[in-house]
Amino acid sequence: LTDDLYHDRDPHWHPARDVLVFSSDRSPGHGRKGKYNLFTIDVGEAAERSVRQLTFGDHHDMQPAWSPEGARVAFTSDRDGFYDLYALPVAGDSVGTTQRLTRALTGVFDAAWLPGADELLFTGFEGARFHIHRLGLDSVAVESDSLASVRTVAAAVDSSWDLASLPDAGQVTRRTYRKRLSLDIAQSQISQDPVFGTSGGIQLGLSDVLGNDQYYFVLSHISGSNSGFFDGLNLVFGRLHLARQLNVGWGVFRLNDRLSSSFGRFVREKRTGAWAEMSYPFNRHDRIETRFTARHSDLDRQFEGRQLTGWLVSNHISFTHDTSLWISTGPLEGTRYSIGLGHTFDVKSSRPFHTTYFTDVRHYHRLGKRSSLAVRYMGLHSRGDVPEFFPLGGSWTLRGYGFRSLWGRNLVLANHELRYPLLDRFILAFPFGNIDLSALRGALFVDAGNAWNDGFGDWKGSLGAGARLGLGGVFVFRLDASRRTDFDSVDNNTRWDFFFGWDF
Secondary structure, eight states, rough: OOOSSSOOOEEEOSSSSSEEEESSSSOOGGGGGOOOOEEEEEEEEEOOOOOOOOOSSSSSSEEEEEETTEEEEEEEETTTTTTTTEEEEETTTOOOEEEEEOSSSSSSEEEOOOOOOEEEEEEETTTEEEEEEEEGGGGGGEEOOSSSSOOBOOOOOOOOOOOOOOOOOOOOOOOOOOOEEEEEEEEEEEEETTEEEEEEEEEEEEEEETSEEEEEEEEEEEEOOOOGGGGGGGEEEHHHHOOSSEEEEEHHHHHHHEEEOOOOOEEEEEEEEEEEEEEEEEEEEEEEEEEEEEEEEEETTTTTEEEEEEEEEHHHHHEEEEEEETTTTTEEEEEEEEEEEEEEEEEETOOOOOOOOOEEEEEEOOOSSSSSSEEEEEEEEEEEESSSOEEETTSSTTTTTTTTOOSSSEEEEEEEEEEEEEESOOEETTTTTTEEEEEEEEEEEEEEEEEESOOOOOOOEEEEEEEEEEEEEEEEEEEEEEEEEEOOOOOOOOEEEESOOOOO
């Protein structure tokens, strides 16, 4: 019916004629400023579909509705500063004086006539919610509108405002795209890798405006280093290029890893090197990844009485599937799993060091709109002349046990966690303003696992409860209280784990 650049909305058919009344910003005087007035268009077979203007003024006239006999149009307008209900008599091309029907501070909308033409239904905001109201016109002291110009004849719209002409294409200046990096995220991070093992720390992520280049920086520290603070400092810097379907990346690292058990046995490895990687996504949820790593390793196994130093080369391949749906504290629904292996050998002697296999499966079964049951099953195995050792314990893996207090070349872990909302909003009110700390969520969990070399031994377990507080999708504070169990009895001591990071 209309085909132009103007915004035509809220059409309503005349009850007896092929005429539409509608709201539009096509008014020559005020439409350019985003104001709306009422118009009619005759769409009969013999009509020329001419548009006529019914109301005029610097305001928003909207939601028109013909009365049952077609003699009046009720509509909403903000011509007095508030959205109120008005009525306009219309007889053919002649219009009467606009009449004000309501005076409401909170707004009146969506007028609808009842049979008989003397009553209206409308929506009004009252008591922090919307209600449907009924208005009898015979009980209303109708006021004539003196705030807008009164026209006794509907004016034909011969011309309306138009957009300014665009500059000539020859005047467009071509500029070279320059990457400007911005901070995307700052968070705590944990990962499991057949080459780097279990690692974590503070992660910073940056990218350009197109998202084609991503840079990330990870910083952590291994406490207990006897050689000073800087000797225990771990640094990782990497870049990932995503402009094509085949994603490529590279990075450098300096890692000082230290594993210990409750029996005082230590494994220390200092690693400095670089890597190159490729990732090929088959679709939105599945991808295959491969990585080549070269590093200088200084490995000290005090419990075995040997120290190994040299250049090592590792090749790693994995497949990842991810359909998880996240909220501010972590995944809520979907499935994630990753399987892979890595092989490491000594460059000088070409001697195989170790081969590592890993499986990590996670599923989130949604129980309600904001609650879910999360499960994780992880298995790690390393074999060879110098096998990799995997740590276990702490808030990252097995809660209720000391951080990295269990270790071995074999590891199994099972986590079951019920996640549910505690408080929808957590606001701290200060004299200078409020701080909204987002949702506070709770968790009930049962963990089981073990790390060993030759004999599995007994299952290590824990059970407990916790709370998670998300801060804008960037930081998550996690506090867990747990008690150890061997699944025959439960320990009486309660242990606390505090951690920054998303749920698994």
